[in-house]
Amino acid sequence: MGVIQLQKANSLCLLDHTAGTASTQWTSLSIDQPARMANSFIRLISGRNAAVMLASLGAGTLASGFLLSEAGNTLFATEKRKMYPPSADFPDLRKHNNCMATALTPSVYARLRDKVTPNNWTLDQCIQTGVDNPGHPFIKTVGMVAGDEESYEVFADLFDPVIKDRHNGYDPSTMKHPTDLDSSKITSGMFDERYVLSSRVRTGRSIRGLSLPPACSRSERREVERVAVQALSGLKGDLSGRYYSLGEMTEQEQQRLIDEHFLFDKPVSPLLTAAGMARDWPDARGIWPKYPSPFLIHPVLPLCHPLLAHSLQDHFLFDKPISPLLTCAGMARDWPDARGIWHNNEKTFLIWINEEDHTRVISMEKGGNMKRVFERFCRGLQEVERLIKERGWEFMWNEHLGYILTCPSNLGTGLRAGVHVRLPHLSKDPRFSKILGNLRLQKRGTGGVDTAAVGDTFDISNNDRLGTSEVELVQLVIDGVNCLIECEKRLERGQDIKIPAPVPQFKK
Incomplete structure (x- = not known):
């Protein structure tokens, strides 16, 4: 019952066998830095005694952030994504100016795409808000969020340079943060x-x-x-x-x-953003207009094409989704x-x-x-x-x-x-x-x-x-x-x- 640790080569497997759950579930964590994840596992046990005890008693959902208890979870990130190389999933960041877009390179993305935290949180979920919100007119935004405490370790190759950029040179790998509430x-x-x-x-x-x-x-x-x-x-x-x-x-x-x-x-939580249908806007969206005559079918135009400005004004084209930090x-x-x-x-x-x-x-x-x-x-x-x-x-x-x-x-x-x-x-x-x-x-x-x-x-x-x-x-x-x-x-x-x-x- 509870959490069992098994080490195999370069991976760490967490077994969650929760009382009252019909099946035993596995989550594989791809690890480049064993020391970071060993640290994470120590916290998982020592800092979450209440959650682990609850899980062993059958209340697995209370600890679902770290003890996976939903039968529909996949073994490793999203398996269907493995059908495509990381380059096919790399987001279009050409017009972005947030910290994430500055730090995320194709090689970093390829290295991190298929990793997951103990809560099954992925890199793409971390960066989605920064993909949907290219930047702010007055301040350079961060462009990513953490889904759990381990996000900062599992995806450190991206979080660390983003932190260094946002916090004016603070290096989380070498510097220590002071606390003083006097x-x-x-x-x-x-x-x-x-x-x-x-x-x-x-x-x-x-x-x-x-x-x-x-x-x-x-x-x-x-x-x-x-x-x-x-x-x-x-x-x-x-x-x-x-x-x-x-x-x-x-x-x-x-x-x-x-x-x-x-x-x-x-x-602000309209249908598109709440349902996740506005992710990566306007990547791979377009309209097939009859242009310049009803009898000539024009190739698909991407949403950034200047010819589509009139389509939007004339109510022919769907509008941009409202996509603030919280909803994205x-x-x-x-x-x-x-x-x-x-x-x-x-x-x-x-x-x-x-x-x-x-x-x-x-x-x-x-x-x-x-x-x-x-x-x-x-x-x-x-x-x-x-x-x-x-x-x-x-x-x-x-x-x-x-x-x-x-x-x-x-x-x-x-x-x-x-x-x-x-x-x-x-x-x-x-x-x-x-x-x-x-x-x-x-x-x-x-x-x-x-x-x-x-x-x-x-x-x-x-x-x-x-x-x-x-x-x-x-x-x-x-x-x-x-x-x-x-x-x-x-x-x-x-x-x-x-x-x-x-x-x-x-x-x-």
């Missing part, structure tokens, strides 16, 4: 509230032993909700609150929380099942459950007291981790990647410390972007990414996540925002400003 080390954490309207710190945490949102089954997603809600019920004092399930909210209640920036937005990566499946928000009575400490990550932990309040926001964040996060451990679970973490989350952009601290700050003069100065870059800060619109600034108010936050501790990142935001406010004050008085020297990312 809020007493923060200095000058009170902003001038004539400029700063609100302050916020957020991060994510993943529960070891359960698949990440792109790969999780319904049972795993519900298990994440159960584990998190039970743990959160133990919070006391100013952290005590209650859980609100999305499935039990009215549309009006959901929208009110979204408008107040307390709740994550609804995913499979994270919006079964929405809103097992999703919800927990918040304290003051709505200053919140936890999102089962959006992009298992949990998103947020501390926020109006005004400029970033020190108090961070103190509550650290205290609440440490208390949640303690309560999770009391129940036999733990968060995904390792010394090279820090806390493991779905998107490689959030590895390490997963922390984003941000303020809404009014900068009517500085935002119009041509040096604004250069100043932000040197301070290692990024700006978003008032409503976050992909939104415009309202009333010259911007969402300013740290650009880095990995290789720098939580305390260092929050202090960087405090110092940087104070610098921006000082620049704004000088411009108000008609004085000139200087571009600050670049702040180094990693401490030597």
Whole structure:
């Protein structure tokens, strides 16, 4: 019963024989780096005792992220794909500018295509969101996600260069990530509230032993909700609150929380993206038009052909699918099942459950007291981790990647410390972007990414996540925002400003 390890040459086989399951199932993992997978197997046993015990008792679906219990699973990735060489499956990335597209070469793809994680997660599933979303007009996106903790090891040949690109040279194979949640080390954490309207710190945490949102089954997603809600019920004092399930909210209640920036937005999930029919758009799609006369059949035109612009305008051609991160990566499946928000009575400490990550932990309040926001964040996060451990679970973490989350952009601290700050003069100065870059800060619109600034108010936050501790990142935001406010004050008085020297990312 449970998990049995068998080693054969260069492969590792995991046998899942779950009580109550009619058949014994095998999953073969092709391995180039035995050390990485040995590591993975140790975590499988030591970090998932609860899941393994449940599987041995017949509750295999609770541990399905690592103990395969669905009779329809294939022996090795998708067997039908083996009918074709990797070159036939290589995605068309010629117009892409995300990190994945930069790092993925035909040779890397050929090496990784037929590998699977213990959860049967494949390379193509990792990169699908980056194939469907070529890039962003303002920022270079990552272009891939992890389906489970092992994704970062099994597909390290692609994840490592993507991580190095996104995190400005951080090398996960040699560097170690620092963690520091001692809020007493923060200095000058009170902003001038004539400029700063609100302050916020957020991060994510993943529960070891359960698949990440792109790969999780319904049972795993519900298990994440159960584990998190039970743990959160133990919070006391100013952290005590209650859980609100999305499935039990009215549309009006959901929208009110979204408008107040307390709740994550609804995913755009039309038929094409939800069913997976929009994958690789527009690769191998086309129309067979009668052109230029009804009697002359023209060869099939690819969707990128300029002649098809009029076909689209005239409603002859199907439109492009809406394809955001959540839907393309499979994270919006079964929405809103097992999703919800927990918040304290003051709505200053919140936890999102089962959006992009298992949990998103947020501390926020109006005004400029970033020190108090961070103190509550650290205290609440440490208390949640303690309560999770009391129940036999733990968060995904390792010394090279820090806390493991779905998107490689959030590895390490997963922390984003941000303020809404009014900068009517500085935002119009041509040096604004250069100043932000040197301070290692990024700006978003008032409503976050992909939104415009309202009333010259911007969402300013740290650009880095990995290789720098939580305390260092929050202090960087405090110092940087104070610098921006000082620049704004000088411009108000008609004085000139200087571009600050670049702040180094990693401490030597």
